[in-house]
Amino acid sequence: MSKFAVSFEDKVFKNLDGDLDWSIEGYKERGGYDRLAEVLAKDPKEIINSLKPCGMRGRGGAGFPTAIKWSFMPDPTDEKPNYLVCNADEGEPGTCKDRDILRNDPHTLVEGLIIGCHCLQAKTAYVYIRGEYHIESVRMQEAIDQAYEAGYLKEGICDIYIHMGAGAYICGEETALLESLEGKRGQPRLKPPFPANFGLYGCPTTVNNVETIAQMGVIAKKGLDWWTQFGSENNHGTKVFSVSGAINSPKNIEVALGVPLKELIEDFCGGVKGGWDNLQAVIPGGSSTKLLTPEEAETAIMDFDSLKQFNSSLGTAGVVVISKDENLLDIMLRISRFYKHETCGQCTPCREGIPWVYRDLEKLINGKGSIEDIDKLVKLTHKIEGKTICAFADGAVWPVQGLIAKFKPLLEEKLK
Amino acid sequence: MDRITVDIVDVANEYKNSKNEHYKSKMERADQDFKWSKEQLAHIETIKAKYPDNEKGKKSTLLPLLHYAQDEFDGWLPVKLMQLVADTIEMPLIKVQEVATFYTMFNLKPVGKYHLQVCTNCACMVTGSGKVLTSLKEEVGEIEDGMSKDGLFTITEVECLGACIQSPVVQVNKAYKFRQNATSAKELVQKLKAKG
Numbered sequence: 001m002s003k004f005a006v007s008f009e010d011k012v013f014k015n016l017d018g019d020l021d022w023s024i025e026g027y028k029e030r031g032g033y034d035r036l037a038e039v040l041a042k043d044p045k046e047i048i049n050s051l052k053p054c055g056m057r058g059r060g061g062a063g064f065p066t067a068i069k070w071s072f073m074p075d076p077t078d079e080k081p082n083y084l085v086c087n088a089d090e091g092e093p094g095t096c097k098d099r100d101i102l103r104n105d106p107h108t109l110v111e112g113l114i115i116g117c118h119c120l121q122a123k124t125a126y127v128y129i130r131g132e133y134h135i136e137s138v139r140m141q142e143a144i145d146q147a148y149e150a151g152y153l154k155e156g157i158c159d160i161y162i163h164m165g166a167g168a169y170i171c172g173e174e175t176a177l178l179e180s181l182e183g184k185r186g187q188p189r190l191k192p193p194f195p196a197n198f199g200l201y202g203c204p205t206t207v208n209n210v211e212t213i214a215q216m217g218v219i220a221k222k223g224l225d226w227w228t229q230f231g232s233e234n235n236h237g238t239k240v241f242s243v244s245g246a247i248n249s250p251k252n253i254e255v256a257l258g259v260p261l262k263e264l265i266e267d268f269c270g271g272v273k274g275g276w277d278n279l280q281a282v283i284p285g286g287s288s289t290k291l292l293t294p295e296e297a298e299t300a301i302m303d304f305d306s307l308k309q310f311n312s313s314l315g316t317a318g319v320v321v322i323s324k325d326e327n328l329l330d331i332m333l334r335i336s337r338f339y340k341h342e343t344c345g346q347c348t349p350c351r352e353g354i355p356w357v358y359r360d361l362e363k364l365i366n367g368k369g370s371i372e373d374i375d376k377l378v379k380l381t382h383k384i385e386g387k388t389i390c391a392f393a394d395g396a397v398w399p400v401q402g403l404i405a406k407f408k409p410l411l412e413e414k415l416k
Numbered sequence: 417m418d419r420i421t422v423d424i425v426d427v428a429n430e431y432k433n434s435k436n437e438h439y440k441s442k443m444e445r446a447d448q449d450f451k452w453s454k455e456q457l458a459h460i461e462t463i464k465a466k467y468p469d470n471e472k473g474k475k476s477t478l479l480p481l482l483h484y485a486q487d488e489f490d491g492w493l494p495v496k497l498m499q500l501v502a503d504t505i506e507m508p509l510i511k512v513q514e515v516a517t518f519y520t521m522f523n524l525k526p527v528g529k530y531h532l533q534v535c536t537n538c539a540c541m542v543t544g545s546g547k548v549l550t551s552l553k554e555e556v557g558e559i560e561d562g563m564s565k566d567g568l569f570t571i572t573e574v575e576c577l578g579a580c581i582q583s584p585v586v587q588v589n590k591a592y593k594f595r596q597n598a599t600s601a602k603e604l605v606q607k608l609k610a611k612g
Binding site for chain 2: 090095096099130134164166167168169180181183202242243244245250251252283318322331334341342
């Protein structure tokens, strides 16, 4: 067995595949909710301090150390209560891990939210679920109801509410999510102030991804030594990877961080369709991350720091495998069209620039223009990147930059 | 960009010239002053209870109320229905429209009884969503004013539905259909047609 495989006992999400009972009885049989009272008896700040060395980095894409983020929260006051907001607005193309957590293992999230609320001294948690996840939200609500009935959730002490999104990728950005939760257009806020100081309704707020909250709860229960046996310095723990595309058995799988990409694809997910030699490219962490070539995929290590050597990143760990049977240029153009559709329209470089990038890329792919136009397009992307309120525009130009940097001959071929 | 240039359909527009009878009747039904029933008002109270009991908390009910209004009415949000939501929250209509036009799940035009939403983003594209979309379009037939002539279908190409490992995905109203192909898509439409 691969050393990156995680045993059933060690898995945070024991029912990710949905084979077992998702309900509170099933969850408790698997060890859920035991020793919860022990954790809740501890001082919140002590727990956060003790979790700081755990190397747990946010699973929503940015990879910010979660315990540090939690430590930014001030003490609540009567006028300004603290809030915990769970980001379940999963929309990054290639990513579908939170959906399986919500529908198959909702109690891990509920328990994580209870522990999170305790640590952050919040009495209310909102779970912002993307609007399309109807069945998942029903399941999550059932789990919440069960937790109330069993007494783990208590009205006025720790409440969890579900808020449904309505179809906007940008609401996965934490401040856009808060705006949306407040009943507005999901347009990101200028930071600072950060949500820890001025979040939901102007109150101190922490926004975390589904997987992050669930895992933090388990770390608080099982301890650092258990968690740090997985992964490496700064990249500890287990991680759910969504592997899709041209792959023999597409799935969500929880393995140790630091798993080699080739092992993830070949050993855990049945291999590339048509064999490893048929591999054309890999999107390693959701559509925003830069492509890896087959040579890079051969040696790539899947954690937050290692992918930097290939100028890419782990993102949301949504791996999309693209084989030689597909038209890579068309796929990248489709991704560019996605960002053109999803720009919120607030910042000019993004609102005007991202459709411009799409149109230019389309022109090149249709064989119109010259080789110099490729460089012009790269220059254009640099005029957008880093010039906006949120990181959306960066994520929108990176895939195009990655395509040109690593697969330029494909474009040049079109222009001959 | 597409998000910024949406139009709101006004009932006063000349829908009467439409050749699609179902579209016409849906538009006619939308031209009324909407009211919540007692049961609906009771449900709205449960929505309100989720948020703080103050001005800011009240505004938070906008998205849930728009969802609810759309589900309870005819699957879309005519202006007069938005007016009802605006009155319920005590906010100007323009604020409601501002929000309703931002989110793609709020239908600003009538949709067919079955709203088929096809994901064509990267993972679905790799696994053949193009063929699924073509097959759906062929089987559904001619579309006029956003829906098929029998009023049953609206087909929309959507962005990632977040079920990449079970791609290609088609969403039928609120339910996901997984691992579609040209044949299964055709059968899906046939089944829905038989159901009527």
